[in-house]
Amino acid sequence: MPTIITEKDLLEMQKKGESLDTLPAGALLTPSAKDLLSSLGKAPTGAPARPGSSAKPKNGDTYQVPPLPDFEYRWKKGGDPVGNKAIQAFFHSPEIVTLKNRMVDIGRRMWNRNFVDGNGGNITIRVGDNMVLCTPTLISKGYMTPDDICLVDLDGKQLAGTRPRTSEVNTHIAIMKATPEAKSCIHGHPPHSTAYAVASVTPPSCLCSEAEVFLGEIGMVPYETPGSSEVAERVAKIAPDHCSILLENHGVIVWGKDVEDAYWKIENTETACQTIWIASQLNGGQLHSIGGRKMQDIIAIRKQLGMSDKRDGLKECELCDNSEFRPGVTCEVRGPEEAATGDIPPDERDPEAEKVVQMVTDTIMQRLKNA
Numbered sequence: 001m002p003t004i005i006t007e008k009d010l011l012e013m014q015k016k017g018e019s020l021d022t023l024p025a026g027a028l029l030t031p032s033a034k035d036l037l038s039s040l041g042k043a044p045t046g047a048p049a050r051p052g053s054s055a056k057p058k059n060g061d062t063y064q065v066p067p068l069p070d071f072e073y074r075w076k077k078g079g080d081p082v083g084n085k086a087i088q089a090f091f092h093s094p095e096i097v098t099l100k101n102r103m104v105d106i107g108r109r110m111w112n113r114n115f116v117d118g119n120g121g122n123i124t125i126r127v128g129d130n131m132v133l134c135t136p137t138l139i140s141k142g143y144m145t146p147d148d149i150c151l152v153d154l155d156g157k158q159l160a161g162t163r164p165r166t167s168e169v170n171t172h173i174a175i176m177k178a179t180p181e182a183k184s185c186i187h188g189h190p191p192h193s194t195a196y197a198v199a200s201v202t203p204p205s206c207l208c209s210e211a212e213v214f215l216g217e218i219g220m221v222p223y224e225t226p227g228s229s230e231v232a233e234r235v236a237k238i239a240p241d242h243c244s245i246l247l248e249n250h251g252v253i254v255w256g257k258d259v260e261d262a263y264w265k266i267e268n269t270e271t272a273c274q275t276i277w278i279a280s281q282l283n284g285g286q287l288h289s290i291g292g293r294k295m296q297d298i299i300a301i302r303k304q305l306g307m308s309d310k311r312d313g314l315k316e317c318e319l320c321d322n323s324e325f326r327p328g329v330t331c332e333v334r335g336p337e338e339a340a341t342g343d344i345p346p347d348e349r350d351p352e353a354e355k356v357v358q359m360v361t362d363t364i365m366q367r368l369k370n371a
């Protein structure tokens with residue numbers, strides 16, 4: 001994750017007498033940090049580094065900032081191989097073998113992390129206008145070899161490979177058709193995320209900053225038979241707005257720009273679900289919300305990273321509405337002090353509520369004194 005600089009960080013730097021002219025290359029500035037720099041007459045220099053851009057250290061040497069690694073597979077539009085011979089040659093070409101190896105590696109990582117059980121889970125990578133690499137059916141994802149990988153077209157018809165393709169490839173293809181940015185999909189049954197899917201509880205938002213930046217809002221679709229056209233239709237409908245989707249009574253499906261990116265998203269999903277579950281056992285079930293104002297910073301960071309967010313433009317009070325989260329957990333904690341000085345601007349506070357809060361606080365303080 002790139003360094004993210006907030007308004008508070010800049011104020012801290014100022015306090016310590018540090019210059020705001022030399023922010024780390026590649027750092028992302030939150031909107032309030034940018035506003036502060038502008039108000040000080042400084043250009044926001046912490047914009048994302050372009051591959052190969054340079055930063056000059058004080059000694060005058062120039063360090064060439066290395067470009068970010070990019071695993072996205074880019075095919076030539078209209079250039080799919082035609083005819084069995086050409087398709088087989090493509091399927092065994094070095095660039096496709098590299099992707100097959102990556103799928104095997106991801107399968108092993110999923111199995112090691114308990115994201116898949118038995119022969120469950122599947123992985124796909126789009127490699128052409130009408131071609132998708134996919135894992136085979138009835139195989140442990142922890143013990144695949146590159147030769148096990150299959151090739152199908154966007155109707156799910158198998159084009160190459162020595163084993164039959166997964167029956168769930170249609171769901172992956174439906175996502176790819178609905179969301180062209182989805183170049184790779186991963187499906188698994190990670191226990192914590194799947195527990196939310198089994199309980200039909202959408203994980204609440206505004207709690208885990210990492211998940212908020214890289215996943216946005218996690219989606220959920222009602223139960224349909226795995227591999228059926230109904231589940232494919234339901235998932236395709238919400239995929240453009242959700243890169244991570246819980247499948248009721250089944251598991252999780254995620255999409256990314258490449259297979260590594262998709263894998264990170266299933267890890268992010270599982271970690272967020274596990275963390276929220278553990279946190280909901282602490283502090284009497286009271287979870288601290290990031291809050292609408294700070295969530296707007298996160299949505300701005302997502303946009304800077306090239307990820308759209310359907311919540312963009314929502315009001316602060318609408319951003320963290322977790323009223324549907326049901327395991328008896330309150331997602332917003334705001335003590336009287338935070339209410340007085342926290343992120344509710346004075347003109348938006350309810351004077352009657354303030355009075356009640358003050359009365360309760362005074363009573364508690366009096367009782368503590370008398371105790």
Ligand SMILES: [Zn+2]
Nearest residue numbers: 120121226251
């Ligand atoms: Zn499954």
